[in-house]
Amino acid sequence: MNQNKRYFLPAMAALALTLALAPIVSSAQDPDTRTTAVRSAPGPGPRYWSDNWRGWHFYEEPEPSDETDPPRKRQPSSVPAAPAQRRAPELVQFEALQKTLEQYRNIAIIKPTEANVRRYMELESKIVAQASHFADVAQRVAWATPELDPTLQGRPVNAKAIEVFEQDQLTTRSAAMAALGKDHVLFFFFRGDCPFCHAFAPTLEAFQARYGINVVAISVDGGPMPGFPNARADNGIARTLKVTQVPAVFLAQPYSGKISPIGFGVLSESQLLERISTVAAPATQEMAPGTNKHIVLR
Structure with missing residues (x-):
């Protein structure tokens, strides 16, 4: 019995050691198990076998995930959409x-x-x-x-009404022209060899006598003009005003230097009266300020 006990105790110790070493040997020999153990081991932190104070049964909080939270869905607006306006049938x-x-x-x-x-x-x-x-x-x-x-x-369409309208316009414009002639003059640009200028000159001469506004004749080429013996030679004002066609008429205010074009070509007396009255009106000057030029008159 003692002899059996002597052999039994070493055998039991060997068996216990074998059972204790079996998981370690098995994991060392199995490459899959070894890989899993290596992957599951923490990185630079201490290994579990060096932290004997944890024991074999411990629990730790999982490490925070790097994944960001998925974007939240936008809640639909609770404000109801405005109803579309109903169109007229x-x-x-x-x-x-x-x-x-x-x-x-x-x-x-x-x-x-x-x-x-x-x-x-x-x-x-x-x-x-x-x-x-x-x-x-x-x-x-x-x-x-x-x-x-x-x-x-505006202008009427009835023949009798047109006659009354034109007479009223003539009276009003004549009074305005008389007041305008006190501080305004008409510049008449011409050429001595221009037949249209010669045809237009008598109209301007009669207009000057009727409405009392002075006409200053300016010869672009230095030629004479009947009815205007005191015509001046062009001193560069035609180029300044960009006069490229004659006859040409401009309304000028000498003391302010403001000059406004009236028209080019042959005009009638009524056309001159209408255009000058329109150009001199304050409302017209506000609507088209770019037509006025300011130069120093000599």
């Missing part, structure tokens, strides 16, 4: 009529059969009749509303 009907007429016309052009052309012409006739009815109603509205009547705005 007349507009819908008008657009449908336009589209139908265009389709009928295009079909008739591509395939001009008698039926297609008749269908287009019938619809077009209905539209023309509707437009004529609109014109009649608009005319009656204008008759009943003076501020909407085009015949009462």
